[in-house]
Amino acid sequence: MVNRSFPQHRTSSTSRFLLRKSSPFAFSLCLIFIFASSIFVFFFFCARNVLEDEQKPLFPEPEEFPSHSHAKSEQKSVDHLWDAPSSHGFHPCVKPTSRYGAAQTSDRYITVRSNGGLNQMRAGISDMVAVAHIMNGTLVIPQLDKRSFWHDTSTFSDIFDEHHFIKTLRSDIKIVKELPKELESIPHARKHFTSWAGFGYYEEMTRLWKDYQVIHVAKSDSRLANNDLPLDIQRLRCRAMYEALHFAPPIENFGKKLVERLRLRGGRYIALHLRYEKDMLSFTGCTYGLTHLEAEELEIMREKTPHWKIKNINSTQQRIEGLCPLTPKEVGIFLQALGYLPSTLIYIAAGEIYGGDTRLSELSSRFPNIVTKETLATEEELKPFINHASQSAALDYIISIESDVFVPTYSGNMARAVEGHRRYLGHRKTITPDRKGLVDIFDKLEKGQLGEGSSLSDHVRRMHKNRQGGPRKRRGPQPGIKGRARFRTEESFFENPYECICKSKQ
Known part of the structure; x- marks a missing residue:
């Protein structure tokens, strides 16, 4: 019994001894294996990425950029914000009606000092074109405001195409660049026409021609009513504003x-x-x-x-x-x-x-x-x-x-x-x-x-x-x-x- 048990005891002790002796060696082998595996995995993925990159163009197509695609989508979603409202078939119509009276030669003159900034003067000049037509007077190219807040020394021809202005309105009124020299020294009627005045008011103002050959209008802004004017007068204002008053x-x-x-x-x-x-x-x-x-x-x-x-x-x-x-x-x-x-x-x-x-x-x-x-x-x-x-x-x-x-x-x-x-x-x-x-x-x-x-x-x-x-x-x-x-x-x-x-x- 002793003999049988002894070898068994020895085998167990030897095994434990051998395990303890081989443990550092096994551990080293394990580290080497892990390191080698890491290198293999690294090179494997690198090779795969290289192959994938070789299949891609150097500069990707636009749709491959998510940000560009998103921007394009965003832009499309706001396109309606740029759309003009429907004009419902409306279009400019400024031609005179059959009742409109053409310009007549006149030896009576209207001089104007246009006041305000650019657009106040433009509206005022357009109104004075209509006033000159109603009163059958020759319009002298207006003097522009040089005394207001802006202190701009520009003349009419510095800002507007003077020749185009005269030519475009020749069927409506007679326009001259300057008052004739012989009329400069004679008495002028200095007039502040009523604001927002109607057609009848200016018909009445023609009585001034009995005593004066020249009427000087001190201010041009808001001299005509917005509403209740003859259609031909309204269209004349548009012809002056949009067709005649081109910039230089x-x-x-x-x-x-x-x-x-x-x-x-x-x-x-x-x-x-x-x-x-x-x-x-x-x-x-x-x-x-x-x-x-x-x-x-x-x-x-x-x-x-x-x-x-x-x-x-x-x-x-x-x-x-x-x-x-x-x-x-x-x-x-x-x-x-x-x-x-x-x-x-x-x-x-x-x-x-x-x-x-x-x-x-x-x-x-x-x-x-x-x-x-x-x-x-x-x-x-x-x-x-x-x-x-x-x-x-x-x-x-x-x-x-x-x-x-x-x-x-x-x-x-x-x-x-x-x-x-x-x-x-x-x-x-x-x-x-x-x-x-x-x-x-x-x-x-x-x-x-x-x-x-x-x-x-x-x-x-x-x-x-x-x-x-x-x-x-x-x-x-x-x-x-x-x-x-x-x-x-x-x-x-x-x-x-x-x-x-x-x-x-x-």
Whole structure:
């Protein structure tokens, strides 16, 4: 029994000894095996990747870039934002009717001093063409305003194509470049014609010809009524504004060149008339979002300009009533809510923004693809336009007319003129912000009562569904206002010249 048990005991002890002795060796073998396996796996995957890469082109096709594909998809989803409203078959119609009386030779002259900025003067000149026709007078090329805020020394021929103006209207009125020398020293009738006057008023004014051969009109703006004028007079105003008052060739050619550069940059673009300029903020008394020092500066400026001075102006009330230009920040929120992509190309049609780049950054942080004349053109190209505000504004006008979308942030003279011209040209898309409605939204956002997102977008889009520049009748006076003051509240003829847009052949 002992003999049988001894060998068994020895075998067990030997096994344990051999395991202990071989353990370091086995461990080393294990490490070597793992290392070799790792190298094999590494080379295997490398070889596979090389083979895969050899099957791919060096520059993948566009659809292989997810970001590009996504951008393309995004762009397609906002295409409708660029579509013009339906014109419903309407087109420009400015030919005279069969009842229209052609121009007659006249030895009686009307001289005019056109007041205001570029578009105020353009509307005034167009009105004076109609007045000269009604009164059967020869129109002397108007003198442009050199004394207002802009202090522009430009003459008529510096801004407009004088020859084209005279030639285009020769069937309507006689136009001369200067008053005949022999009439310069004779007594003139100096007249401030009544604002928003009708046809009968100017028929009555022809009595002045009994005593005077020359009538000088001290102001040209708003001399004609918006409504209730004969169709032929309304169409004459359109012929003057849209067909005769072309810009001088240097302005016209350079403006078109800037439009071409914009097209090369992004194809489609928004022209944003960002009227957040010192003169407009001072004129309206709007100080929302400004520092105390900025508000004080605007107050001083307004007090020094007699015809801008408004007593007891309440900046807060002005804003609530929607009478203030949108701020750059508000414009950014508005355009984003409408659905425009951050990559949208935006041309700023305006002068210097009050607060400079700091204030403009409140818009560019949302829409970084912003350009101005200064970024589109060289200093040398812009040199002829420096210190000539009306010529510079003419460039903005051309670029705004040709834009895919026009957005004015305030209903001033340029905004009205561009909107009307775009209607005349086929109801090109013009989005006019509902400033009064938007103020309530902006205030709720600021107070945290509303957040940016789909809910805000839906609301803003609904608000502006019918504010896209489509065909409609001109708005009449605001209710509750009586007397001649009601004419001031009517929609401007040049904002919506619907008498010059029709479905029939003429």
